[in-house]
Structures are given as C-alpha cells and as structure tokens.
Amino acid sequence: MNHNASYVRTEMLEAKDPPIGEKGAVKWIRENLFSSWLNSILTIVSLYVIYWVLAHITPWTVGGIWNAESLSQCREIRDSIYADGHEVACWAVISDRWHQLLFGFYPSSLYWRPILALVIFGAAIAPILFDTVSRKLLILTAVAPFAAYWLLWGGTIWGPIVAALGFVIGWAILTKAGPTLGTLLATILAIVVPLLYWLFLAGPISGALGSALPIGIESIPSDRFGGFMLAIVIGVTGIVLSLPLGILLALGRQSDLFIINKCSVVFIEVIRGVPLIVWLFTASLLLNYFLPPEVEFDLMLRVIIMVTLFSSAYIAEVVRGGLAALPRGQYEGADSLGLNYWQSMQLIILPQALKISIPGIVSSFIGLFKDTTLVVFIGLLDPIGLSNAIRADAAWNGVYWELFIFIGLCFFIFCFSMSRYSMWLERKLHTGHR
Template sequence: MSEVAQTYPPGQHPDMPPPAGQRGLMLWLRTNLFSSWVNTLMTVVAVYLLYKIVPPILDWAVLDAVMNAANRNECREIAQGACWAFIKDRFSILVYGFYPSDERWRVNMAFILLCLALVPVLFDNVPFRKPGMIFSAAYPFIAGWLLLGGLGLTPVGTDEFGGMMLNTVVGVTGIAFSLPLGILLALGRQSHLPIVKSCSVCFIEFIRGVPLITLLFVASTMLNYFLPPGTTFDLLLRVLIMVTLFASGYIAEVVRGGLQAIPKGQYEAADSMGLKYWQSMRLIVLPQALKISIPGIVNTFIGLFKDTTLVLIIGLLDVLGIGKSSLADAQWNGLSNEIYVSIAIFFFIACFGMSRYSIYLENKLDKGYKR
C-alpha cells in the first residue's frame, strides 16, 4: 500500500511542523538543560543539589510539621518536624506587640489606611489622584492619632508598641520624614554656597560611615545629655529621629544621582526663564530628578525596613525582639528555627513585594525614554 504523494506547484508547499526534537518540551529541554556536555553536567549537579536540599526542608516544614499542640513536648511526641503550633500560639503578639487587645482595631485601621494612602503615591494611573495625594500627605498624622490615641481615643503608650506593627511604624515614619530631609541634603550637596555644601557633605558622609546600631546606641544612652537638663523624651521617638536621620543620608545620595543625571540644559533653561532657585528646583529639576531616583528610593526603603529589626538591640520589642524573647518561654524553649523562619517569611513577602514594584517602575520609566 503506497501513498500517493500530493504535488504542489513550486513555492506553494504548506509549512511543515519542525522535526520532533526541535519543538515543544524537547526543544526546551535541549536548549535549557542539555545544550552541551558542560550544560548536561550542570543539570546533573543541580538535580542532585535539589534532591539533597528540597525533600528534608519539605519534610521539616510541611510533612512532619505539627499545627496543633499545647507545648513543645507535645509537639515532639506527635512528629519531629517544625512545631508551627508555637507560632499559632504567639501570632497575635508577633503582630501587635503588647498593644491593648481591645484597641487593636486601631492598628488594623491604620494599616488599611496606609495601604489606601500608598495607592496614589505608587501608581499614577488611578482615579482621584490629586485628592488622594492630600490624604497621603496627611496620613502620618492620622496614623499617629490612631495609634497613640488622645482626642477621643484611649491613649496608648509607645512602650506598648511591638511586633510587626513596630517595624512598620519605624519603617514608614523613617521613609516619610527622611524623604524631604534627604532631598534638602542632596540640594545642599549640589549647592554653590561652600558652607552649605560642606555641611551637607559632612553630614551625609558621617551618616553613611557609621553603622545604624551605633546611632541607635547614641539615641538610647547619650542623646539625653545633649538636651536641656531635666528633659526626657520617649525612647521610640529618639529611635525614630535617629532612623530618619540615617535614612536621609542614604536618600540624599540617591537623589543626588538623580540630580546629576539631569542635563545641564534643563538648569540653564530654567534660569533663562527667569525662575528663582526654588522655583526652578520645584518646577523643572526635582520632578525629573525624583522620577529617575524612585527605584533607588524604593531600594533604600527596603534596606530601611530590614534595618528596623536592629531596634531589638537597644531593647525595643519589634517582631524579631518578641520572637527572640519568646524562645525563653519554658513551654516552648529551643524552637528558634520555627520562629526565625516565620519572621523571615514575613520580611521576604514585604521586601520582595517592594523590589518587584521597583522593577515594575524601572521598566515603566525605561519606556518613557524610548520613543
């Protein structure tokens, strides 16, 4: 039985599918895993690594894990894996710290409002952006009122702040107040006035030259000496001031990069329009410079948010501080992996999300220059 070959006029033959090895899964495997003998060797090594790493982690975190138990010994009786019951037991304190449980709706409220306030700042194609920006600018004060109380709400002391809420408070306050300060410092560094310039340079280099932890020590041990005798003020406030100053040094360098990327013609054009210094900065230079430096600012914020864990060293109970101190609990002691891994997941989600946003922004800004 023979097939009759169909004939086509020259050039009219329909496209044939690629050969079996050159399409679909096979092609993908060939180009990505087995393109040469080196590549094949690397694939073998990678598979071996995955085989060594993934199953034990999976066993520990999921298959042998215990979700419900009253204490550590009970956990160990059930299975040898992770004892997530510990995290379940401690969850609310890890999130809210020692915030009075009747008032926790205020923390939730502040968090929801934070998300709302971020929307007009982060995305420029949302409706009602102008009024939204006014709300965002007012947000730090609204949040302060919600969290601290007063004016009709029960006052809550800052020593009751803790957990993830404290990390968020320190991080958001730090970025909100360090941004204007950092812009001023960056302008100061670019200034033609020698004294203003050298002051800015000294401040920025000092801040960037010392570890945050020494500044926090200064805040906790030494700052009271520099204030008029008899004044004391809140440790959290001192920490916030230091974190703000610290972040502003880094923001200043990011913004300076943006300012330097603006072509000189823009400055000259602003001058030739007869604009005064602040007018030309506000209307011409800064909008362009800040637009370029947003990814850098987001990266600074990621760094700052991770650095908020350092407050545990001077005795504030942030999420890591609470995690560390709950290891001393006689019922649950020694479960350090469980607690640290959970906190790591929290930070990973927050920081990875922010870095994705920064990448999205970079792509969007890139498009602006491609015509």
C-alpha cells in the same frame, strides 16, 4: 515569461508548524538549560541539589505539628505519629504566639486600631504609588499620618491636630511670604518656625485643648508596641520622612551657597561614617540631653528620628548620583526656558534624576526596613526580641527554627514587594538605556 515550466511554482505552499524542538517549553529548556555541555552538567547538578534540599526540608515542614500548647507536647505528638523519632517542625508555637509576633504587647481588644491604621496608610499611599488611582485620595494622604498616629498611640485628638497645624504654618510662610522675602529665606523660615512651634508651643496648646475638650481614645504607651507592628511603624516612618529629607540634602550638597553646601556635606559624612547601632544607642541614651528640659520624647520616637536621619544621608548620596548622571544640557535647557532654581528642579531635573535613582532608593529602603531589627539592642521588642522572649518561656524553650523561619518569611514578603514595585516602576518609566 513561460509559467508552465516545471521549476516555476504556481501556488504557495501551506504554512507548517515549526518542529517540536523549536517552539514552546522544549525550545526554552534547550536554549536555557541544555544549550551546551557545561550548561547541561550545571543543570543536572542544580536539579540534584534542589531535590536533596527539598527531600530533607519538605518532610520536616509539611509534616509539622500545629496544635500543641508546649514544645514537650509537640514532641509527644510527634512520637505518637512517628515511632522512629522522626524530626518535624513544631509550628504550634506560631499558632500560639502569632499575635505576639505581629502586635507585641498591644492590647488584644484594640488590634483593630493598628489594622485600621495600616488600611488607612495603604489607601493614602496608593495615589502616590499608582497614577491610575484618583487624585482625590491625596486629601487622605495628607491626613493619614496624623490619623495613624492617633490610632496607634491614642490619647487626646488634639495632639495630632496641633501637630498638623505646624505644617500649615510652614506652608503659609512659604506661599504667602515667599514673594516678599525671597524663595531661600522663605524656605528657611518655613522649616525653622514649625520646628520652634513643635518644640515650645505644640505641647502646651495640646494640653490646654485636652483639658478644655477631653476628646480622645485609650492611650497606649510605646513600650506596648512590638513585633512586626514596631518594625512597620519605624520602617515606614523612616522611609516616608527620609526621602524628602534626602532629596533636600542632595540638593544642598550641590548648592553653590557655601554654608548650605558645607552643612549638607558634614551632615551626610558624619551620619554615614558611624554605624546605625551607634546612632541607636545615641538616640537611647544621649538625645534627651540635647533637648530642652521640659521636652521629652519616648524611646520609640527617638529611634524613629535617628533612623530617619541615618536613612536620609544614604538617600542623599543616591539622589546625588542621579543628579550627577544628568547631562549638563538639561540644566542649561532649564535656564534657557527662564525657569528659576526651584522650577527647574521640580519640572526638569529631579524627575529625571529620581528615575535614574529608583534602584538605589528602593535598595536603601529595603536595607532600612531590615535594619529595624537592630532596635532589639536598645530594649525594643522587635520580632527578633519577641522570639527571644517567647523562647524564654518554659513552654517553648528550645524552639528556634520555626520562629526564625516565620520572621524571615514575613520580612521577605515586605522586601520582595518593594523590590517588585521598583521593577514595575522602572518598566513603566522606561528607566535605563536601551
């Protein structure tokens, strides 16, 4: 073959950069904002709406007043700065009452206790949320709920210790008596016996130990809780407790055992069929009638119980959807390996079902955290209730937007964080079809 012909290339041309319109930000803008005449019009209209909103909100927000002792003083400062009566935000109400919005009426000298409880909770939940964290912290995970309760409410140290003993009793029954009594009976006893222990024995034992060895810190009643501390305590406790309970209810609803199946179905349908606000009123007014006369739960603990039961019913349906989405071959594969029911659920079925259910579970958790604002209707001072109390003060009567923007921003931070973690976990586990 003759390589001297004029149409035969003897050397490669140097690579050239793509045109400006085919790379970088220009390419992204052309493909995503101006890909067609309709998208171009929508982009221009959207930019104008964003400009109009920012032009009206930014001066009110950025030019706000942070140092004042009352709304009238805010207006005096505003009038001295803006002669034309320009409206600006009075952020001084946040500067003056931020501690109340966050901690309610908790004693200011003891703010370190809820802060320390939050730090302990963050360290305790880290090994559950992230697999790169040392598994040794799981010991702190087991201790954290009781330590956080003691730090928040105070009192004798024996209360949390005696309560923790109930879980030890349930674990001992499940592990020691399981091979003898059978898995099902041992599981039922591991639930019933600790409940009876907490109802009838934990209180007297804790009282006796407290009298003999009075070790503890200052006790804080539940009516001093408020603000975002109250929302976090109710929301986090409901989230942590409702997930395992919801999984058990989902398994119970799919069980072949008639009594377990029907009890799970009735519980789920009854709880889901009634609004949360009704259950909160039930917790506030009626729950004590169903308990022994000597047993008393304060209002906040009753609300936590009811919120947990309400959330668990929704979690159960989300998890049941994940279980139903698995092919029948997964169950048959577990049977072919000779695994019993609990082994197959733990090792094969539930990991896959929970991966599928991640978006629904996190959505339920976000909804639960936002629904904590409903406790204002039964007399608990959540952030919304405290905003009403602050506005009832003559000094800040007439302040609205500043308080609600601050409250909404705090809720957004919590909910957005849960949403981003959910998306990260889905990517990590490769959930979904490709």
